[in-house]
Amino acid sequence: MFKLNLRAVSALLPIAIAIPAYAAGGAVDPEIAAKKAMIEEALVGCYREKGDLPGAASEYVNLVAAEPNNARVHFDYANVLLRLQRLPAAASQYAKAAKLEPSVPEYLGGAGTGCMINKNYDGAVTYFTKAIQMGGKYQEQLQQAQVYQAQQVQLKKYQQYQQKLKEQQKQGAKTNTDDDD
Numbered sequence: 001m002f003k004l005n006l007r008a009v010s011a012l013l014p015i016a017i018a019i020p021a022y023a024a025g026g027a028v029d030p031e032i033a034a035k036k037a038m039i040e041e042a043l044v045g046c047y048r049e050k051g052d053l054p055g056a057a058s059e060y061v062n063l064v065a066a067e068p069n070n071a072r073v074h075f076d077y078a079n080v081l082l083r084l085q086r087l088p089a090a091a092s093q094y095a096k097a098a099k100l101e102p103s104v105p106e107y108l109g110g111a112g113t114g115c116m117i118n119k120n121y122d123g124a125v126t127y128f129t130k131a132i133q134m135g136g137k138y139q140e141q142l143q144q145a146q147v148y149q150a151q152q153v154q155l156k157k158y159q160q161y162q163q164k165l166k167e168q169q170k171q172g173a174k175t176n177t178d179d180d181d
Contacts, residue, residue, distance in 0.1 A: 019054060037066040048080070056080050071100035075110055082087075082113075091117040098127065105136030121149035 026137030040063040060077040067073050091114030096108035096113035098104075112127035128142035 037063065040066050044076075053080055057084060057086070066069065069100060070121050071097040071104065071107055074100065074149075075107055076147065078114070080108055089119045090114065101132065102130075105134040105138075106132040108134065109136050109141065110137045112138065114142070116145060119148075119152075119153055121145050124147055 038077075038100035040059060041058045042064055044056050047059055057077070059078050060073070060080060063073055064077060074093045075097035076092045078097065080089035081087075081093060094107070094110035094114035097107040101107050108127045108131035112124045112131060115121070115123035115127060125142065128136075128138045128145055131138045132142060
């Protein structure tokens with residue numbers, strides 16, 4: 001197997017762009033789709049090798065379109081998005097990877113990270129727990145999610161308590177104005 005550089009991949013790009021035109025008339029030829037995916041993977045690899053994460057993220061859009069059922073592609077794309085601080089998009093890609101292959105601890109851990117990003121600590125605890133049960137090393141992340149989960153419960157109780165106090169104060173104020181009459 002030969003190593004593709006950006007120049008070689010760029011030479012193949014017109015082919016990749018032309019492929020959808022052939023497929024527009026009907027069903028996609030699996031061989032053509034596989035070649036397009038291979039070209040997109042090579043482009044992503046080139047951008048990542050150069051350290052050009054925005055370029056890689058841009059190419060991942062095409063790669064995900066070419067291989068929508070490839071959990072590894074979604075997971076790798078999520079990692080790039082995370083490094084670029086595109087957090088909601090990263091969380092979404094992690095969730096897609098875990099949904100496509102729920103038996104891979106790495107993808108479940110990624111989904112847990114996605115839940116943490118979205119402040120869904122119950123979901124994070126669930127994903128991290130499943131990942132650990134399958135042999136993943138997510139104990140620290142699970143503990144952190146459990147801490148946040150407990151804090152979220154405490155905050156909700158405090159807010160309910162504050163609401164109850166306000167209601168009692170309103171009732172007390174109403175009673176005092178009634179007494180003045």
